[in-house]
Amino acid sequence: MTTTPDAKPRGTRLPRMARRRQLLSAAQEVFVENGYHAAAMDEIAERAGVSKPVLYQHFPGKQELYLALLDLHVDDMITRCRDALASTTDNKQRVQAAIGAFFDFVSGQGEAFRLVFESDLRNVAPVRQRIERNLRESAEMISQVIQEDTGCSSDEAHLLGVGLVGMAEVSARYWLSSNGSIPKDAATQLMARLAWRGISGFPRTG
């Protein structure tokens, strides 16, 4: 069913770093399936084929474990976005690539995007901080391009950037959930067209 590719014959000894990676992988499965609160440390340990204290030898607590995972994927998303914008200097293709980054992120690595886009635990400061960092930095990069291309003020460009990120994020999640009704390429191109028509040569007033 939903078994990790990692072997787990409850009894194999692993070197520290290998075990750590495996624990992170198990934790990701459980957190993604159940969310933070419904996830039990017992289950994470069990899923890794190991007992609970082992978990606590690698991570001081549940929240820290979660944050480690969250950091990983926030960095991933930001990197994808940055790379997309750096992949070309043609702004139309930049839009296409950036939107594609969101669709790729959402369809990648075992639904890990849920940690970033659907986290319960937003009320805890360190988590909120990381999630907002994702939005802020992605939008910041985009708003840079917008400001160069149009005459918008910084505040306006930021708001537009945030709007575009929101569009990409929400549509990507929706596309994933309605699996199959539209192929990925078609979906990204559709959204890219919407975004590009909206943003290209954006008028200062109008």
Add this chain to the structure above:
Amino acid sequence: MTTTPDAKPRGTRLPRMARRRQLLSAAQEVFVENGYHAAAMDEIAERAGVSKPVLYQHFPGKQELYLALLDLHVDDMITRCRDALASTTDNKQRVQAAIGAFFDFVSGQGEAFRLVFESDLRNVAPVRQRIERNLRESAEMISQVIQEDTGCSSDEAHLLGVGLVGMAEVSARYWLSSNGSIPKDAATQLMARLAWRGISGFPRTG
């Protein structure tokens, strides 16, 4: 500080319906401030100036209380969106009004939008259901207009609708959090311009 306008001199007896409304109001405060999980039934009761069993005479459990509140605000959001689209037949103004609906919703009634847009508890089926209903119905209404106006297929129009809703939602939340840097009217007009440029006369292919 953050006290309800309702009086709460711990000892006043209230008729059933009045008490119920007051409990809902107290619960909203606490759920919005802390999220579902960090919210304690004890605190909700205390905030209402009443003891816990009273709460349980009105609602069978914590989750049902939360759902009652959630329903209220999901309905509110959907109604705002529907009214916005029905307020005119000019599609450009429709876009403006619909975006405005999101900004109004977000800035209204004590940050209650957090229940709909930032709920921890999405993993619980009845909650997820209601949150998705909001997205689905809002996007559905918009996609109707899109299909009439452009030659898009139903699937494409739905994806576009979801994207626009996401754009509105996320930008509205961002605008609220960066309080003051842009006036509300300017922000909605900015986003409406982005959306309208993107969607108006959307080409079947391109």
Add this chain to the structure above:
DNA sequence: GGGTCATCCTACGCGCGGGTAACCAGGTCA
């Protein structure tokens, strides 16, 4: 005044789950 009904209180049961104490096993090196 006394029944009775609705409203509200104090005080407790209890399960769940994060975190820990104390102990075992096997490889390596002097």
Add this chain to the structure above:
DNA sequence: TGACCTGGTTACCCGCGCGTAGGATGACCC
């Protein structure tokens, strides 16, 4: 061969917070 280090285990503690049992209090009617 025995000290020792690394990696692992079982079994437990304990606090928090939802939900409830059982009792008080006051309004209203006869």
